[in-house]
Structure formats: structure tokens, C-alpha cells
Amino acid sequence: MTDKKDFDDVSQLVDRLQLDGLKYREFGDHRPAKLKLAGGTAPASAAPASIPVPALPVPAAKPAVTVTPATAPTEMPRTIAAPAPAPLPEPARTVEQPLSFTFERLRRQVIGSRVQAPVLQLQLAPRKASGSEPQDSVMQKPVSSLFAQIGQDASPAVIDPQRLKR
């Protein structure tokens, strides 16, 4: 048995139509399949079928052993285009591609190899859990004293929390 996301048509119905009071009972004989997944395979469902040509290159396939395949939700046809040229690399035997498609795929691969996603390097202070006590002490102070402290600050736009705590 895989650890894939459960498919539940009743939940989708209930959520979609907001049938909160409905308590559904199963009586059918449904046996989930126990699958032996192919190694090194990424589930094709990861690529949304509704987008004929994705705007960004597809990330490299992850090892299938550790992948949690996202089971595609039941969707109606609007989100599913007619057989679309998927961006996944084609197996060697499927050679029935129009030339334009091949060029487009190559072009995207080239762009994909050059484009670097922007990386933000932020110098942030270590995170600390915010306790309720300092906040309480602030709240207990009279408003007039808080405003007075603000007024004393050299830069009126900045409130120093350390000063407020005192």
C-alpha cells in the first residue's frame, strides 16, 4: 500500500455543497489497491493537466521511493485540456512529435537551465518564543506613559520594544 493521499468522492461532494449535516455511511466492498510503484518515477499527476505548456520548466523528477504521490482530485473537464503536450521528458519510443513541439521543449529546457530562482538571504535574529508576560506588562501600563516614552525617542517612527518593557 502506498502512502498516497486518499481519494474521497463523498468528502468532495460534502465540502463542495457544504452539506455539513450529512453523515455518510459506507456499505460497498471497496478494497484499496496495494501497489508496487515503479522506481525512479514521479507521478504524472504532479503536472497539472489543464496547462498545455507550463510557464516554467518542470523540476527534475524526485526518487519515487520517497515521493508522496499527490492523488489528483476529481476535477471536471474545464481544468483538463484536450490531450496536451506535457512537459515531461518523453520516453525514447514515443517519437510522434511535431517539430514545433520539439523546438518548444528544447527552448524551455535551455531557459530552464539558465534561470536561477531568486534566493533571499536574510540576516534575521534568532527566533524566540514570544511569551505573554512582556505583552501583559505593556498592557498594564497606562497609555499616557507609553505615549510619553514614544515622544522621548529620538526617532518617533521607531518604537523600541526593550524600552517599552522597562
Place this chain on the structure above:
Amino acid sequence: MRLTILLVLLLLSVPFYALVTAPLTLGWQAVTGTLMVISAFGLKRMRGHRGALAMMALSLIASTRYLYWRITETLPIGPGFDAWDLFLSSGLLFAELYAFTILLFGFVQTAWPLGRKPAPLPEDPALWPTVDVFIPSYNEPLSVVRPTVLAALALDWPRDKIKVYVLDDGRRDEFKAFCEEVGATHLIRPDNKHAKAGNINRALKVTQGEYIAIFDCDHIPTRSFLQLTMGTMVTDPKVSLVQTPHHFFSPDPFERNLRTFRKVPNEGELFYGLIQDGNDFWDASFFCGSCAVLRRTALEEIGGIATETVTEDAHTSLRMHSRGWKSAYINIPQAAGLATESLSAHVGQRIRWARGMAQIFRVDNPFLKPGLKLGQRFCYANAMMHFFYGLPRIIFLTSPLGYLLLGAEIIKAQGLMVLAYAAPHVILATMTNSRLQGAFRHSFWSEVYETVLATFILGPTMLAFINPKLGKFNVTAKGGVVDRDYFDKDIAKPYYYLFLLNALGLVVGIIRLAGGEAHPDTLLLNLGWTIYNLVIIGGALAVASEKKQVRTAVRVRTRIPGAIRLGPEHPAHLTPTVDLSYTGAQLLLPEGFVTAVGDRVEILLIPDRSDVWIPVTVRRSGHGVVAVQFETLGIAEENALIYALFGRADAWIRWRETQAPDRPLHALALVGRYGVIGAYEFWRWFTGDLLERLHARITRRKVPG
């Protein structure tokens, strides 16, 4: 409460009367009309149902004012007019009064759609009632009936409290063998008396379930059908019937021939999307013959399904309502079926409905039948009177010809005055209907639907009204295939006569205009009306241009989880479907899965709920998808396919999401486009046919010589 409503209505009637009857000059009427239209635009922006109610009130004022003016000021009586003028004028007035009545009743019917939610069932399933599922069939092939029977057997209900019966009026051995194989009960009777109604009544005598779920043999239920409908029955012991929508997963002839499938709401969506919900507010939603549950005690009290008319379903619920039973409508598609394939089959089905409703109107008139509530009388009456549109529609399509071709003075008023009164009436009715019905019927499409059927239902409705016993039940053909493109000249005959007449009227009108007309405004008004009629008739002609059905099995585009593998010893590749049909599927081609055309592989549908691998043959592979064809399926494989394709609780709930909202001008442009296409296709056929006949005649003359 009733007294308060009466008082409010009395108080409102004074300003209403003043607004309707105030005599105005052309200028002031134009100003009033313009202000009304501007107000409607303002109300259109108001959210919530109160805005819709206000629009209804405004529309009623404009329409009543127009009709009051028409009756009191415009009838061609007096010097200068003859009996011919009065005859044609009376015809038009009759059609307008009919349209006004339907508009008024329609507003009442849809004033407050109930939007009922399913009621919960008892906690303990041991307390749930017993249900018999009836699937009547007469001459449909087993391939059409199989999925319905298998889906009925898979309904989520305690196994010891449900029985599935195939009511086989064809008495076929293959049906019997199939029922024995899958665990359904095959019921037959010695005759076919009273068609479907008689078939069900016979089954009622030999079965015992407390409730009866009825599905036409091509209406495949989802597994959740009973749990969504039965709670309402159990909660309220006075409810005799719970109806759900008839949903169609294949295009009807309009949708296929005009290529509007899932873009423009089809002909039935207004009824199942809005009108039945509106009926439910008045406790008047009625049985539609399929996709419903009925209470056995209620059915037995009225002597079973009504057999006097060919629309036994509506007649049955009318009788139950008149006995004080209630009904409910749950607007969640929980079954789906095949639409009629060809226009001729579609017309045949609608003729039966029209004739049946006319029969009920005669034998059990809702205005006269004791026991009904006022709202129920309105709703039933509207449902029946709607099918009398044949004659009014033909009058609307030919009225301007009386003036253009015969010189008859149909309306005793100058053209601009007619425009000043009629324009607010038409514009406000269109805007209000768009607000109320837009999600289920786009503006101007009613004209196309009615024009296609008008000439065909005129005779049957009139005959049924005169003698309700005439005519017999005809079974709607399902599961067929339109195997080529062709212009259905037999069905289209009334349209092309109407089209040619209107085209002639247009030409004569233009000649008269060029020759100097005494009343150019009246002439222009009639010319405009004729052009509109040509567009609508052109749309009907476009529908008669049958388009080839590409596949025998209807392909449903649906994305559900699946898996594919080369064989039992090979690893599986998870991949969703792109589309699915009863004969094949298309899946996204998983990375690393290599296959070729002709390979025999296996697919699994919804691995979370099924471990049944279905053997398939690869038909196409490439471009990111793999298309497969199912091999011969065993019952287990067929069950797995039916669950994935039809049986999911949520299978049809997002069906309408692909439709654009109604924009009246956009809808008019679209109808106009189809009008032009239809006119072109008709002209091409017409000239081709004429040339062919001419050629044949010349050839025949030459041969003897």
C-alpha cells in the same frame, strides 16, 4: 398572515393600477420606458434575492402597461379596418397574452428557489427503511441497461435493505441471464399494458420495499443517491416523493449540432436547475419519471402510477399533492444518463411530453382539482401551459408578414409608439429573466428551443386538449449513433418554409421602403422584427444540420487518480485520467512508462477504493498521454469502471462550472451567429437540392429522346 398579505396587495394595487393605466404621449412614454430600463440596470446591481424580486415587479409593471395599452388602444376596430386586420391582430394579441401569462406564472414559480439540503438519516442504519430500485426497460439494448443495473447494485445502503429489480417489458432472455449473474431480480409481465406506468404498477404488486427508487434504464445513479435523498423521506412522513435532477453526460442534438456542449446551458437545465427548485418552495416539485424515490404508501393510496396520460410522472405527483402528500426536490445531480442522439428523437420525446401535459390539463386541470394549494396550482398550470407555446411561437414568427406581405394593419398605432411601449416590456422581461435564469438558460435561447419544436408540438397538444385519449406512449430512443453529417430536411421542413416566407417579407419590405412608404417607422419596425425572426429560424435550421457523432461511447473528461502497468509482475505508475468512457480511457503518460500501440497493459482506476486491474490495449501513446481501449470486461472490472466513471458521489457536481454566465447581448450575438450559419447551411442544401432535381429532370427528358 394571509390577511396581512391581502392588505399589502390591496395597497400596492392602487399605485400599480395608476402606473399601468396612465395615458401618456409618445414623448412621455419614451421617457417613462427609459427610466424603467435605467431603474432595472440599477436593480441588477443589487445583490441578493430582493433585487431579483424588485426586478420582477418592475418587469411586470412594464409588461402589464404594454398589454393594457395594446388591448385598449391598438386593436384595429373602426373605420379603415376590416375583419382580416382584426383576425390577425387578435392572433397576435392572443400570443402576447399567452407570453404574459407564462411570464407571470414563471415569476411566481421561481420567486424563491428553495435550495433544499439533504436531511440526515438516523444514526443507526438498522433503523433505515427498505428500498426497492426499479429499472424499467422496454426495447433498449442490454449495453445501455448494464451500467444502470450495476450502479444500482452498488448504491450505498444496507445490503439487507435494498433490492434491485429490472422491469423488463421486452421479456428478453439475455436480460434474465444478466440479472441472475449480477444479483438483480428480473421481473416480467404477460403484457405491456399502459407502457412504463403499467410496468411499474405491476412491479409494485410483487415487491415489498417501503420506498421505491426509480431510474430510467439509461440513468446511472451515483453511489450516494439514496443517502442524499432518503433522509428527507424519513424525517418527514408526509413526503411522498424526492426528485433529483436528470443530468445528461452526452450532448443533446442542440449541443452537438451547434457545438455548445457544456458552454451554453442545455434545454433541460432551466427546469432542473431552477424551476423544480422554485416549485419546491411551493411544495409543488413533481415526479419526472426517473432519478427519484417514492413512498410506497403514497403510491398505493392513489392507485399506483397514473396511467391515463403519457406523462405518467407529473400526473402521479399531481394526484399525490391533491391528497395532501408533500414532495421535495434536491438539486444535486445524483444520476446521469444519455441525452437523445438525433433531433428527430429529441422532437419525438418532446412531443410526448407536450401531449402528456396537455392531457393532464384536460383530465386533471390543476386550477379545478380539489386538494391543491394555490402555489401548487400555479406551478402545475405553468408546467402544463408551457407546452402550448406552439401556436404563439408560430404567430410571433409570422406576424410582421401580415403587414409586409398582406398590408394588414395588425396594430393600430404608429411604429414609434409601439416601440415606446414594447421596448421596455421586452427589455425588462429579458433582463429579469437573465437575472433569474441566467445560470440555467441564456437569453434568447428559449426562442431557438421553442422554434425548433413549435410546429411539431402544435398538433399533438391541440389534439390532446380536444381528445385526451388520443395517442400512445412512445419510447425515447437512446444509445444510437449519428454516423454522418447531414441536413435533416424532413425535420427542417417547417423551418425552411418559415425562413423562406420571412426572407420574402424582408425583400418586399425593403422594396416598399425604397419605393417611399407612408409610415416608414412602422415598416422599419416590421423589418427589424422580420430580421430577428430570420435569425431565430436560422438557429433552428442550424440545429437541423446533424453533425456526425465521432464515438459510439460517450467520452467524459474527468481527472481521477489511476495507475498503469505492463502486467501483474511489473511495477505500477501512478497517473491520473484525462478522460474516460465505457470503452476506453486516456491517461497522462507517466515518466518512464514505455509502451507502444497494440501493447496489452493494465490500468487501475481510483487505487484508493479499488484493486481491480482492467486489461486494456494501447491505441495511442505520445504527446504526454496514453490512450487505451478496454478489452472484454468481467463483472468486477465493469463495476470498477462504472464506479470511476458514473458512480462517484461527486461525479457531476461541477458540471456547470464550464458555462459562462449569461450576458444578454453576448447571447444575442451568439444566437445571431448560429442564425447566419443555419441560413447558410440551408441555402447550400436548398440550392444543391434544386440543382440536383433540375439536373435529374433534364437527364430524364434527354434519355427518351
